[in-house]
Amino acid sequence: MTSSFLEHFRHQQQDAEKETVMDTQCPFCSVQCTMQLLEQRTGDRKKYKVLPLKDTVSEGRLCIKGRNAHQHTLHKERILHPMKKVNGQFVEITWEEALFFIKEQFSTLQEHDGPDSVGVYGGGSLTNEEAYLLGKFARVGLKTKHIDYNGRYCMSAAASAMNEAFGLDRGLTNEMEEVPLAECIILAGTNIAECQPTLLPYFRKAKDNGAFIIAIDPRETLTTKLADLHLKVKPGMDAALVNGMLKVILDRNLHDEQFIKERTEGFDEVLKQISGVDLDAIADLTGLPREMIEYTAVTFASVSRAMVFTARGVEQQTHGFDTVRNFINLVLATGNIGKPGAGYGAVTGQGNGQGGREHGQKADQLPGYRSIENPEHRNYIANLWGIPEKELPGKGISAYEMMEKIADGEIKALFIMGSNPLISTPNATLAAQALKRLKCLVVVDMFVSETGRLADLLLPSSSYLEDEGTLTNLEGRVTLRRAARSCPGEVRHDWQILCDVARVLGKEAYFSYTKAEDIFNELRVASKGGKADYFGITYSRLKDERIYWPCPTEGHKGEGRLFSETFARPNGKAKMLPVINHVPKERTSESYPLHLTTGRVMSHYLSGSQTRRSPALSARQIESFVKIHPKTANAFGIKDGTMVYVDSSRGRMKARGAYDDSIREDTLFIPFHWGGEQNVNNVTYQGLDPVCKMPGFKVCAVRVSPVIDLTRN
Template identity: 60%
Template sequence: MRTQCPYCSVQCSMDLIEEKIITRKRFKTKPNKQDPTSEGRLCIKGVNAHQHVVSNERVTHPLLKIDGEFVKIPWELALEYIAEQLKAIQTEDGLDAVSVYGGGSLTNEEAYLLGKFARVAVKTKHIDYNGRFCMSAAAAAANKAFGIDRGLTNSLHEIPDAKCIILAGTNIADCQPTILPYFRKAKKNGAFIIVIDPRETATSRIADLHLQVKPGMDAHITNGMLKVLFEGGYFDKTFIHDRTTGFDALSNDLQSLQLSELADLAGVSVDQIELAARKYGEAETGFIFTARGVEQHANGYENVRQFINLALATGKIGRYASGYGAITGQGNGQGGREHGQKADQLPGYRSIENQEHRNYIADIWGVPEEDLPRKGVSAYEMMEAIDREEITSMIVMASNPVVSNPNSIFVEKALEKLRFLVVIDMFVSETAEMADIILPASSYLEDEGTMTNLEGRVTLRRAGRVKPNGVKHDWEILCELAAALGKGEYFPFTSSEEIFEELRLASKGGLADYAGITYSRLEEEEVFWPCPDMSHPGTPRLFETTFYHDDGKAKFYPLQKPRNPEETSQEYPLMLTTGRWMEHYLTGVQTRRSPDLLKRSKEPLLEIHPDTAAKYGIEDGSIFQLKSSRGTMVIRCKYANGIRRDTVFAPFHWGNSQSINRVTSPALDPVCKMPEFKVSSVNVAPLIEKKLVHHGQGQGGLQDEGMD
């Protein structure tokens, strides 16, 4: 069967061959050599993605919790029971007492339908999704700067011809390894590559210049670079005059900056900032790419705006081999936010507070405009509302918020207050363990639909495998739940293609316009949005002639002094930053069910410089306690010479006592509500290990069998 990897935003395609040998099954994976993005490459996750699909841990029947135990029940009873509970809660607590929490791995069709379900079937304003923790800072920054948000402004195929590339807070080699060859080609062609990251990574090892920034201090580097570019005459005055606004305020701010002070605050040298600025300024073409290392901060929006300032000031955007890109993390993190999963958005990237937008979508959906809820709150703010008992019920689809949210001990305690929790998933995740009822969902091999990759390229993922008996597609579950709630007339769909046809119409005229894309067209070619009609070729490169603000111009952002919401102290002397590993995806619910992936990476490891570890009595390979003001977790030590001495790093793919988000900060960006995942003040303390058993599967983590 032809399929796509369900994991990262590259969405590599492949042929998966399933052989049945008597009673045994064997799988072979072959990359698709014609894939226009991956060019026939697969990483270790893609090769083994099918393993979780055939796991014997999959949920295959609705499960109702009775006296603390899950019991199999028929679908008819499950749907009836959920509808009864939701109706009773809304009658007693109000419409907005029910919340909906989605995921960035849903297809475009299911992301669209989930937004419609929340606002039409449930009539609640409370809907958001885990993509809030992925792209919200970059999305808000791009919308304000350019008037539109799409992950990359250019196709990946232009990267090899860029003469300077800045990779800020992104470890492509581990997170999107199949696109690393684009950067290797650029380097071979003479590009100067700059990596900004507090850690030495496989990505930084291809760099000509590695700036080991203090976590959260990225904007000091960009501000310093802007000052060097300004004083060195590297700004593109014609581009600034013709195609931007707000430059005068920025140039005035630059006068007062002291390069030595900026370098000291960022933890790098003046020479490094000057070299980075000079190389980027002198280059005829260039790209800037940011990811979660820059964005997952309580000032992530401001961080990204400063990187965009660099591109605008030098005119390196809107032309070949020059642009900006926020490298999406989740498989459909791009498409998932375009069509209605976010608290403030309607399909087509329309605003739920814009009257014209509300009227258009209400007409498409056949409901009175006044019946559409207004905007709700962000993902973490929903957890705070649950704690205040303003939200008393939640439906979770394709997400694991008890592990993915910051300050997860608080989140778990909040979820325990819910009157009713429904989880729709393939497995009993850490969140599903807390549910009153679990509904089994289909896998990527069984569920047809479209995805939008990091470039803004829309792809069609066919489903060649029959879903197990008792399992339903996410869109089927939503349609049947809507019918049980008495709203079935608004959800008459019998296929994903029917949903996409409505999505096309709902997105028409919006910023994320899919009107010119159809399943039949996607069989022949993959199309970049915006694509307003069938004769339109799609838009691989944005901003060639205009930006998307009313005046057609991009907007500079005034310089801001970056702030750390949490400083180190005597009690918490180290800075913790978090990120991904190549072998796992998000909270690991799927990849921890893959034997080959788990074998390669069976537990989280905390990277710490040997000198720092020695100071605190932490031996290489030992289990120790990591603590912040919010809680503690246990993790094994891994010495890393390539990390800053004031910083430690941990992956976020594990739950329970090994969930790193038990200690991370919940401070939120005031613009986009991105949590401060990347800077948390912590301390480390050794544990006396007597006997430790590591089960390494699914919900398991570390089992303490006598630990002092």
Template identity: 60%
Template sequence: MSDLIQYFREKQLKQSSEQIMKGRCPYCSMQCSMELIEEHIIQRKRFKVKPNKQDPTSEGRLCIKGLQAHQHAINGERVKYPLYKIDGEWVRISWDLALEMIAEQFSSLQQEYGSDSIGVYGGGSLTNEEAYLLGKFARVGLKTKYIDYNGRFCMSAAASAANATFGIDRGMTNQLTEIADAKCIILAGTNIAECQPTIMPYFRKAKKNGAFIIAIDPRETATTKFADLHIKVKPGTDANLAMGMLKVLVDEKYCDETFIAERTKGFEPVLDQVNQVSVATIAKQCGITSDEIRVAARHYGQAETGMIFTARGVEQHANGYQTVRHFLNLVLATGKIGKHACGYGAVTGQGNGQGGREHGQKADQLPGYRSIENETDRKYIADIWGVDESELPRKGVSAYELIEKIDREEIKALFLMGSNPVVSSPNAVFVEKALEKLDFLVVVDMFISETARMADLILPTTSYLEDEGTMTNLEGRVVYRHAERKAPKEVKHDWQIVCELAKSLGKDHYFTYEKVEDIFNELRQASKGGTADYFGITYDRVKNGGVFWPCPDSSHQGTLRLFEKSFHTTDGRAQFHIGHELIRSEKATKKYPLILTTGRLMEHYLTGVQTRRSQELIERSKEPFVEIHPQTALEYNIENDTLVRIESKRGSVIVKSKVTESIREDTLFAPFHWGDFQCINRVTNPALDPVCRMPEFKVSSVKISPVQPVKEKVAQESVVIS
């Protein structure tokens, strides 16, 4: 008997195997690295995830999403070959036919309507190489000016504000490790405890070291509970709050006059404005107390070191650019920048939100953060790409405006990669109707997302476990992403799809890359001398812990801390901003008496295309909800955990109620990770920031009502009829 057992054990071992693959989480901007262990035991597969203890950013941590990230990559719903829609049904076709059809459709439409009749829509989760290549493909392969990406909805307010203030936009001005020594930290509109959990230990270290932490948010979150002071500000009034804090800093003489005189400009007009405002008036506008403003300002002003972090809560507004600039005024006024544990950070949301916006996906941008309207920049990039400068298109429009162009039928076809605008855009009902007008929609995705469902053609792409490349994390550290898992047979990398499509269009001589590193080396050259200079960064260097940009040459260690000696402006000085007390673009009315704000959950990422296909994650958070204060719920006859309808003048959505005291009485909160009738962006406000074109996601006037069960509704109608 023992011999028989031994025989079966030996047979089982022979039939078992183990593959250890290095990878990097595809979700938030921390870009935590890990090892995925794939075990094959007879006919079964088992996966284990181990965080990388040597990772200099995550320090060996993974959150719940990172631990389950592999689940969507192995999900059986993945698209594994090109799909063409015939009479509403998906039909499998070959790659050759798919590429031929795209080339034929695009060429035919451009011949009839011009080069700009084709639009390109990218994503902030693409690798640096693929983001760069998509921008080049739009301008060289298609010669269209209409390209933008979903990062417009993420980082545009902070990016434009940082560029205007400092002359450069890198998510964080300092390394994460410096947070531990900051004595006062302001977290404005960021719920890092749930959105970027692996960053939290840095803030815990700071608190242990005596830091005073201020959280600004209209709702109570895991982050606000961690803070020493929670300012429960009315949505859309953050700029007013920052102005009130500056008023206190000036009046109580917490400003660094030497720093202001030597390293900044434009303070006098700001000072004149501050002298005309009242802290009491601002407190009333923000729905908070004057004491809260004073306590926050004093702690920040008195602290020897301090840092301010902003995120979507203060940025996703039609005045997001100005709001961030008001917070940057606080940084400049106190001189808390360019020194150890003193700086600013825009907490990037998407996996490659930083790198994705640096190398050409934005409508007005060329690689290296160059401007597509600047003649010198155009000439430099044209030479790199081997085209005449006159052949490069000029700037296009932002992501939402691109949809408006489609609605007006100025754009006839769309090539979409790494995004799901039917769910992620504001005024989503309008977006869906606009996309229905396209003559031809091509979507590159791993799954049939809500947008892919509308496509004429879907092209299958690889997952993060299969697609090699570089990413730029929230610190500005360029890191390497291993791709050691074999892709499904007919699935291609994004960069391969772009190159093969360029070949079908007769532009293959501009896209002669044999491997992804070849693209990065061209990116390095294209970024040389630009604001986002990657020239000194090589694959060998990024594989060894990563390199901070700017990095102008191979002997440069990378810029760990920005602005130690000067800013990146022409005169080396940072620019103060004069603005006005900002009024929300949409106010509560008699018909729509409540303000809706939106945000993320720990378990999900963006539109949920990936995380809703992770069994563990969807089990933890199965459906969306709306947070409503008990007093408000009582007023509108809403019980906890029941279906409610949220309506704005743009559309409606049905979700379950979550009655909680964590939200302001005048405010509702809902997550944005679901589509169809549960898509909260069906009601959100598409008003755009005049500078950065960021939509007003965070302030939408709405009404709320209980959804009556069908039987009850019929019974009521019967009584009325009788």
């Protein structure tokens, strides 16, 4: 062989072996599974391989979404340059042109109509740094009170209930590794097997250890199949079910009297409420046999270690706050909190749904879970930010109420970062009308989402592979996601975009960061002494340690299990609250005889803007569907696999009917990952919980009909 041939062969071998290893985290659910993405290059061709890592709660597991997450980041439809709408079409412009447009539009509107004429709408997938900065941007950069985020539709019921009961809102009061220690577990309105599948082994291990698992859900799911007992409750009647269980527990003296006396307050009011409960009436309200309610209550109260997990099924209701409070009453009445294998958990939905609500992008909050209405809290943050306290705006309104204010013309411009409200907002018809009425809509996103199509300006943001920052998982564990690749095109990170906009608005002095870690270090100080105290957490610690909040000092490991000795309320006691038997605000009728409930499927996430652009995920579920009991379908002239309309008093959606003999005959189920005529939120109920402003996604009255009547000759 000649030397030139050998040299050529070596070059070919080197080309074939080029590989880039990228350590990252899944961008989707609150488990935040870690993984390696291997990019293998042979000439101009690239192949990708995903390997799970074992350093997070998932213990080296990945679901189908995590294994294919990289596909949407590489999709040809990614926005790579600022895009301005001109004569109804998006055209590329420079960053300076885009920033000037924002300055001109926002400044003109605020000068004429006041600072609150511009609103800010965030997302639960932003990093902690970007969620913190978005709140600061709204209140310092724009001086507007109108900021909220899509987590309002996710965690607000559980967050407000935990704050009221415990004095602290953190998704789980225990680490997931304690789940196998539980002897009884209630899974209420949570479909972990499909929404957080990498957590399922914890529950299987608990079952192997002898735990009795109870699932509460109007329909059968992969999670209810794991359970030993499935309570197929009527939609919206979960709080009444818990009242029935409490009635049995208190009447049979199965409650933990010592725990109640020493560690709670409000029990006498609960006892008085429960004394008037009639079990037969509860059975009628819930659609469950009285004997089943009694058996469930005795089973839960007869063990020494039990856990309750809730999720959107019981929380996305117009009385979601009370429903969660009643499940917490159940936990407190039996003394099942603050010890190994015993506690309460609200299974966080979005990737950073926990951290996203702690540091200031909610209408009523400042960083560290401080209250924007507390003078001491306001002074602390104002001093840190270098502004007079009086210049800090007051409390704003919830996400859906912002849509109403837009529709009324009070909010005239909106800055959206990391969210797709046209798909995620209930009564989506109103949301569409509202967004179209805006004088200026700026959307920061990776793709032209359904909301983005209505924008006047689109700004390209970075993906999970490119954006460094911290996220907080469902346990309250803070993780550090490293940037694995550089940004394509003219894409910028969300935090950079906020700094750029602040600069052209004349607020550069307040936003002079050069990297994400700079923002995190300010966040640490902003959270210091607050309920969500991150002060002791640093990037360097996160590289090697497992750290939970609260973490007040750098020598502190954080608290994996909360409330072992005291609760976070001023007197150190948890507060019990009597809950009446609520019925859904919207009832079925002759015109709308069926209940509708919504949820996820395993292969998609939230509005589907990202997962529908992953070929491997989209192929698994290419369209929406309507789960309907065959008897119900026959009564309405619907054949399996045919297209149907679902109507409510608010609007109509269309999807393919799918027979399911495991669902209640009075209930339909539709996933929420699709837009257009398949958008289930065209029909969902916009009524809000009076405490937390959670819309009633999970219960509304509808009718169903075939698109083509196949029964006619």
